[in-house]
Amino acid sequence: MPHPYVLLSAAVSLDGYLDDTGPDRLLLSGPADFDRVDEVRASVDAILVGAGTIRADNPRLLVNSAERRAARVAAGKPEYPLKVTVSGSGDLDPAANFWHTGGEKIVYTTEKGAARARAVGLAADVVPLGAELDWPRLLEHLYDVRGVRRLMVEGGGQIHTQLLRQGLADELQLVLAPLFVGDPDAPRLFGPGPYQGGRLRLVETRPVGDVVLMRYEPTAPGGRFPSAADHHWLALACELAAACPPSSTAFSVGAVVVAADGTELARGHSREGDDPVVHAEEAALAKIAPGDPRLAAATVYSSLEPCARRASRPAPCARLILEAGVRRVVTAWREPDTFVAGADGSGVLVAEGVEVVVLPEFEGRAQAPNLHLLG
Ligand SMILES: NC(=O)c1ccc[n+]([C@@H]2O[C@H](COP(=O)([O-])OP(=O)(O)OC[C@H]3O[C@@H](n4cnc5c(N)ncnc54)[C@H](OP(=O)(O)O)[C@@H]3O)[C@@H](O)[C@H]2O)c1
Numbered sequence: 253m254p255h256p257y258v259l260l261s262a263a264v265s266l267d268g269y270l271d272d273t274g275p276d277r278l279l280l281s282g283p284a285d286f287d288r289v290d291e292v293r294a295s296v297d298a299i300l301v302g303a304g305t306i307r308a309d310n311p312r313l314l315v316n317s318a319e320r321r322a323a324r325v326a327a328g329k330p331e332y333p334l335k336v337t338v339s340g341s342g343d344l345d346p347a348a349n350f351w352h353t354g355g356e357k358i359v360y361t362t363e364k365g366a367a368r369a370r371a372v373g374l375a376a377d378v379v380p381l382g383a384e385l386d387w388p389r390l391l392e393h394l395y396d397v398r399g400v401r402r403l404m405v406e407g408g409g410q411i412h413t414q415l416l417r418q419g420l421a422d423e424l425q426l427v428l429a430p431l432f433v434g435d436p437d438a439p440r441l442f443g444p445g446p447y448q449g450g451r452l453r454l455v456e457t458r459p460v461g462d463v464v465l466m467r468y469e470p471t472a473p474g475g476r477f478p479s480a481a482d483h484h485w486l487a488l489a490c491e492l493a494a495a496c497p498p499s500s501t502a503f504s505v506g507a508v509v510v511a512a513d514g515t516e517l518a519r520g521h522s523r524e525g526d527d528p529v530v531h532a533e534e535a536a537l538a539k540i541a542p543g544d545p546r547l548a549a550a551t552v553y554s555s556l557e558p559c560a561r562r563a564s565r566p567a568p569c570a571r572l573i574l575e576a577g578v579r580r581v582v583t584a585w586r587e588p589d590t591f592v593a594g595a596d597g598s599g600v601l602v603a604e605g606v607e608v609v610v611l612p613e614f615e616g617r618a619q620a621p622n623l624h625l626l627g
């Protein structure tokens with residue numbers, strides 16, 4: 253299902269608060285970081301905040317730099333990104349800055365909220381998503397109907413918490429500001445409750461004036477949409493494929509098995525060690541104890557679709573995956589007819605209820621070590 257890349261952006265105090273409890277917005281970042289945020293805003297198609305942030309901060313959410321706006325226009329984009337908010341209640345002040353600055357605006361809400369939002373005559377497109385607000389539907393709507401490919405989410409805490417919990421965030425840009433709020437009633441960035449994500453991957457740290465920017469990606473597979481985690485692990489499988497000993501009689505494939513919390517359980521590649529015929533998924537699965545309870549919720553990432561038939565061993569990889577109890581496979585490329593006519597490992601897996609996700613954007617990388625086999 254196509255959906256936008258979702259980038260969460262927030263600033264927190266050293267004691268983890270998003271704001272204080274005073275009437276004015278607490279400035280956590282400094283000028284250099286506001287400029288960095290402006291640059292990120294200029295790079296996206298849409299900016300989203302929750303209704304709570306509109307009520308508390310009355311933000312404008314503009315691209316402030318005239319050069320950045322001109323560059324957007326020169327690239328054929330609207331001068332300002334689309335502004336998006338979500339409100340279940342529809343309790344939105346029609347005089348707020350959000351509606352009267354920048355470009356187009358859209359409110360995602362419930363049936364009830366839509367009636368209220370329309371009654372006050374908001375200068376925005378009001379889109380009800382049913383009795384409750386459904387985040388995957390909202391993201392699909394932004395992608396399909398509004399053409400949004402890159403979405404920046406600027407809070408507040410409730411919004412960030414839901415997107416991260418539901419595995420819908422591709423990136424978190426967190427700024428740590430050198431001050432304390434010290435008020436337990438102040439809003440926190442992330443609320444209490446279960447987080448499935450496991451440990452995030454730190455992809456960058458950068459001082460920006462007196463704050464520190466930290467960029468993280470989730471590592472846990474298996475949200476509603478293919479995520480940054482899926483991209484990371486499949487890229488690793490493609491790297492492993494590129495490291496296989498060359499062969500003129502078999503594909504070069506890499507595979508990684510990843511637990512639901514983002515822990516790598518095992519990796520393997522074709523013709524690994526001193527076994528001249530071992531397949532990547534077979535090599536990886538052989539390193540995990542049979543019956544390991546983490547397998548049931550694990551994902552197998554394989555640069556090539558798992559094989560359905562093979563001459564070199566009794567069980568093809570699709571069968572080994574089923575026997576291991578794995579229920580999700582992500583791959584870059586369907587097996588061509590080079591060695592086996594009509595190979596359909598995905599079909600074997602899907603017939604047994606396994607979710608098979610193909611990410612064609614990785615096909616080139618997965619094929620690269622096999623070009624001599626592709627006629
Ligand atoms: N430091 C930073 O980077 C930063 C950034 C942004 C905000 N903030 C701070 O964060 C605070 C606001 O955060 P917040 O958590 O209170 O508000 P929020 O996350 O901005 O918005 C929460 C509101 O969004 C709507 N909403 C959220 N999830 C929904 C769902 N699943 N279905 C329907 N509606 C949903 C609801 O609106 P309705 O009530 O209308 O139904 C809810 O009250 C402020 O103090 C602000 O200063 C800080």
Ligand SMILES: [Zn+2]
Pocket residue numbers: 531532533534558559562568569570
């Ligand atoms: Zn195989």
